[in-house]
Amino acid sequence: MANVDNILFPQVSISRQLTCVLLFISLAHTQNIVVFQPSRLTATGPAVTALLLGNTSDISLNLRTVSPSNTTGSVGSPSCEAEVTQWVLTREQVGKTAVRIQLSLNKSLRLCGRNEADTNCCPKPLCVLETLQVSACVGSKPQASLLIQAKIHALLVPANAGSDNKTVIPNQVYQPLGSCPCDLTFRACDLRCCCDKDCSIEDLKLFVSHCLPGPFGGQVSPAPDYQCSVQSFENSPDWFPFLCVNSPPENNPYLGLFYQGNTITSKPGPSFQRPVLSAPVPGSVYIQGSPIFLMNDQYFTVPQKVLGRCVNSAPVAFLRNFKVNCVTLLRSCPTGSPLQTLPTNLRTKVKNGQGGDVIVDVIDEVAIDTSQFISSTDASSDQGLACENVTLALDYKFYWKGNGITSITLTHTVGTITFNRSVAITTRYSAVFLNGEFMGEPNSGNPGYQVGRPVIAGIVDNLDNNTGSVQRTSINLWKPVSDGLCSTAEMKPVLFGENSTSGCLLPVSQHNLTQCSLLRETVTSLQAALITATNVAKSGNPDPLTITDWVNISFVTHNSSTTMEDTISSCHRVPSHQHIHVWSLITGMIEGIPQRDIRALQVSYILSPWALDCGGGDVSQCVDPMKTQLFPITSSVTFTDIPVNTGPPKTRFQINFTEYDCNRNDVCWPELAFPITKYYTGEPYSQSLAKGLILVFFFITASILGTPWRQIRQAWN
Known part of the structure; x- marks a missing residue:
């Protein structure tokens, strides 16, 4: 708020200053x-703050208030006579022999406006200029004095800085950098902004x-030398003003660097109160991923996992299946939701997305065997606590068509849990979206595949009327976890456009190597579990009833270059690596986005x-027939783009010669006469040709009448 400077200490070292202060205190006390x-x-x-030391x-x-003498100063x-000043004097005892003296100005430092009658302001920028004397007296005898030279300027903050007036910002698209970019405060002077009109x-x-x-300070760079308004006739080069640029000053490189101005209403100061959240606004129709709403415009919620933790009230998204435990x-x-829920509370009205509603149809089931829902318990007995009608599972089935929901079915599974002190139960919550009899599956594009989305595969099912349908599945790679063994490894889907390689480890002993056929069957079954599909979808949104939307998957086994027989301690022809090769093709463009389709998929081993x-001194694997050694089983995927139009191969001259190629060379000589070529479409060809010939005529005339020809004529004469 205020600062005090220029304290007149003697020019001595810090140690001597401390010595003087201690000496003053000791002398004053004695x-x-x-x-x-x-x-x-x-x-x-x-x-202003100072200290009074001694017996106070x-x-x-x-x-x-005092006035210095003009001669002696x-x-x-x-x-010891006090006067009425514009300062307030306060004292505070900070010790037995020390008092803190503080002077505060009892006056506003606001600069007075024009024709303002209020006296509690500063008429000039130099608001206070006076000399003050503080005297310490015992009775009517002064003991010490303090001189203060006050020189205070008025604050450059207007009184109406927080008003609701509007700041009109000019349209800075047509003004270079605006009139004054550093003018940031409305109706106030910004420091170091010399173009601020305030x-x-x-x-x-x-x-x-x-x-x-x-x-930024309003100093726009000067006009370049090629401007016609800059050069003068005396020092102009030969080409000036024939080839100078006639452009207004507003058309400069800084044009449009600032946001397009508009009228902005000033807002009050920041508020640290918690904002009031508005109720969710339901959409007119449901789309994939949009939340489902109840009739009271609240979210339709089911317990789900969010960031790895179960949340009791998580919104259900349209066409998003889930299954969590x-x-x-x-x-x-339990006494409340979701473990203790009445069927009447589950029969809620849900908006169908078509302007109507559907009621959840609840089917109650009683679980006789609750062991599959109990994770752990401590010495449960018949004399323990029995909890009846505990919700063990909520399985929803949403039937949809188009952008609406036709019906909802809920299977409510309850049971009786008996325990002594505590029990950990696992409840199941799921939701599936069914379009007729088919489960709604998320697509990987519309229609072409999107990079990073799963590749859609399927298994063909032949129906009774000899029409086939495809049941969706996925193509997977190995996803090793924890110890990396194939027995604990998981699977991850193949993502379109992303090449990947992964694998797991299989423990093999000398005893296993004596049964090579069984070993090969085991490895083959492990690799076959990654791909159970027979077809792959061409596009990202295939129709399960249209067989033409699917392509057969081809399986190829690469034989080894050398044929070797199995021995007692080795097995050959083990399918340890599975490779997936996908060929894709760009079939078109939709809103500038290329649409890619899968043309073929091959699985090779x-x-x-x-x-x-x-080797290495460790022969335990070869001595002990049950000692195992880890062997890798790997899988990979590669995506290859098929060129749209290869065309005839280029010759060596076309590949190496780039002098006249405008696409591969910075200097393009064929475009030197661009305005008079057929590629120029700004005006009719006849007009551009006539203007080009006139331009050539003036250029030749200027060359003949210019300085070089003038010197040649003078030398000839």
């Missing part, structure tokens, strides 16, 4: 005197030598020999 520390200071703010028990403080001897002449004197440089530790019988490695 001789029963007082002294101000410091005794002189200059104030540039509305608050009977000391009174008096403040008055002194203010005379201190006086700054008075007195304000500019404070920072006129420190203005903001460059375009939530573990809950019970120490007493690489056969390799497996033998135990007994």
